[in-house]
Amino acid sequence: MATKGEMTKQKIIDDATRVFQRKGFGASSISDLLDATGVTKGNLYFHFPGKEAVGIAVLQQEAERFMRFLDEALVGETPAACLDNFFTMALCKHQKSGFVGGCLFGNTALEASDTFPVYAQIVSDVFDQWIDKLQGKVSDAQSLGLIRGDLPATTLAQMIVATIEGGIMQSRLQKSADPMSRCLDTLRTVLGLQLPTSH
């Protein structure tokens, strides 16, 4: 069972995630974190040396969750069906949040690249692992002729990630699922995904 201290630390990480996701790391102050978590300043500093450490804990927790999400979403009868299901699940995930917050890794990539090298490294690793997992499915689908085979699997995987991040960006601006949804449908077509006919 988690101790009271562990529960407080976890609550800080969870509440801080929402603050950082909406406002960004740079614009979030320690007092924003105190307001969101309801803990005292002394309590926050007992668990974390400062804002950057909270940010690292948030990114690490989100990275672990995202890798689990990928493994759960990349499932299906065929490698092409796995990719198709991942597209659907990714859209659902963001629809549920009403396109508030968006992708913490995308946000951090744009915010932290030039100013927070520690954050940038964590996010860069997330993107590498994400591309790697997709590449495995693309490559398997290519061997079975279920996706276009004229481009390397890694290139297609990288383009999928880029298109999804750009689609989330447009959906967040419009607070509508349409741009992301159209991007995913377009991806299905341009990748030439061959899906099992539904039973």
Added chain:
Amino acid sequence: MATKGEMTKQKIIDDATRVFQRKGFGASSISDLLDATGVTKGNLYFHFPGKEAVGIAVLQQEAERFMRFLDEALVGETPAACLDNFFTMALCKHQKSGFVGGCLFGNTALEASDTFPVYAQIVSDVFDQWIDKLQGKVSDAQSLGLIRGDLPATTLAQMIVATIEGGIMQSRLQKSADPMSRCLDTLRTVLGLQLPTSH
């Protein structure tokens, strides 16, 4: 000829652009702007009521510049060649900056969507106009059979913008042109761009 006041105002906008591009709007303080521009606080407040007004001026100036860039980049012998040239010019533009700063509109889209509605509106208009200009070329290229015709021009244009923004994101993280460059090459292939053979 610009007056001294107009020149100061312009200098504030130009220097603030760099600050906002690297740090984001939320994390940039008035004192960051004073440091970057070298003007006094009184002088800055003489020209702008506050940080948000500087941000609006920066976004408006960048929006005008970007629209000029699009018109200059979307040129070529055929509509497909126009798109190809735009891809090349977009890559060059970001390579020149060493992928520091990235795309101010993409950054602002992710940062401002949930917190600065005025900025979000300006950026949303920029994306709409960008997609619109690309759509014109895609549509013309489709009539000539120089690009795939199985998807609506607007859908392809929107996907091009998403993929470019996502490619810039990955290139900024890695401080390398490779991800963006590969995204653009992949776009050329999946769009089925038919280019004039070089002479």
